[in-house]
Amino acid sequence: MRAVSVLRERADAQATSPSFGVRSLKFGRAEFRGHPRLSIACAMALLAVAAGISAAVAGGDTGEDLGDAIGSTARTAIHLRWQFGAMVVVLAAAHYFAAAVAARAAVPHFLPFGETFLVQLSAAAANRLTPAGIGGSAMIARYYMRRAGLEIAGAAGAVVALSVLGGLADAGVLAVVLFAGQWLGLDGGTHELGLLLRQVQSTLGPVRSPWLWAAVCGLAAALVGIWFTRRRDRVADWVVGFVRPVVRLVRRPRSLLALLGASGSTTLILAFAFAACIAMVPGPRPGESMGALVVAFMIGSAAGNAVPVPAGLGATEAALVGVLASAAVPAAHAIEIVLLFRLITFWAPAGVGILTAGVLRRRGAI
Secondary structure, eight states: OHHHHHHHHHHHHHHHSOOTTOEEEEETTEEEEEOHHHHHHHHHHHHHHHHHHHHHHSOTTTHHHHHHHHHHHHHHHHTSOHHHHHHHHHHHHHHHHHHHHHHHHTSSSOOOHHHHHHHHHHHHHHHTTSBTTHHHHHHHHHHHHHHSOOOHHHHHHHHHHHHHHHHHHHHHHHHHHHHHHHHHTOTTHHHHHHHHHHHHHHHTGGGOOHHHHHHHHHHHHHHHHHHHHHTHHHHHHHHHHHHHHHHHHHTOHHHHHHHHHHHHHHHHHHHHHHHHHHHHSOSOOOSSOHHHHHHHHHHHHHHHHHSSSBTTTTHHHHHHHHHHHHTTOOHHHHHHHHHHHHIIIIIHHHHHHHHHHHHHHHHTOO
16 A cells, blocks of 8 residues: 555656656666757757768868869859749749649539649649659549549549640640740740750660560550450449549530640740749850740650659659750759759749648648
8 A cells, every 4th residue: 555655646746747848768767858859959969060070071082072062052052043033933833823723623523722722732742752643643633532522433533634634735735836936936946856856766776676666565565455354344444433524524615625724834834934944043045945945845844754753853854954955055054953943843842742731631631
């Protein structure tokens, strides 16, 4: 009984004593108390001291080069034309605005525009982790299931329709820029397309054999046929679920036109943002017109996204650097432009999307 009373007294003392958010760690008989924020501050201070010591004792071929790189980056940031930076930010926001318009038009149900806009930002964050936009597509499909009341097949069909029609809209925009660019002030696209096709042809020279491509296509067709015969019933159900949203969309021509217009404008908006980034970074200017840059960006972006890595990471940057290099821009300057463009239009929205995902989850939207 004496032991039980002692334990109760200790529990009451701990319950009534103010802790003020202080956590304690016990190792044997020793007890250490500290605040979490203080621990984080101490850890950051130790990291800063370690970084300073490492830079001080590094050799001339490491520490000095690192310092020069940091100094060069700082000087470049100081001399940036920030008025074009505001334009890039506005165009990046307009890109997600247009994507939200297209997402709302893909389903016949009413979706709040502000919430759909936040879903697009969250989908951008999910796309950074999965290849071919699978994460973002899954998030949009989940949003359709929660807010539009669609089943799994219907939501997936709406997302597929959104992607396929978006690709067709991009192709239509590219055709307009190529064939009507001279009347729209975007001439030079046809010449740029010819240069890019010649570069691709020279790159694919060793694998231009028709027998090789016939063998690859035959193998792919055989694998698809085997998969289809084994899952015929399930595939039929899914096809019906995929086709139904498309049929509903065709019966609503106003929504179909809104989807095509908004989807086609997303890539075009990013192309203009890319051109604004070129003007933002001081240095040599490309020897190509605006129409040529738009066509080159659209083709380079599509080529980068076709690579099966999360969000075309690395491949898109390489493709855009190659686009600028073909326009007689030095490699170092092209890398600066592409990295700045991707930072504003690619990474910054994803960071915002991580925050908006929590808001949408609390609302029950995703």
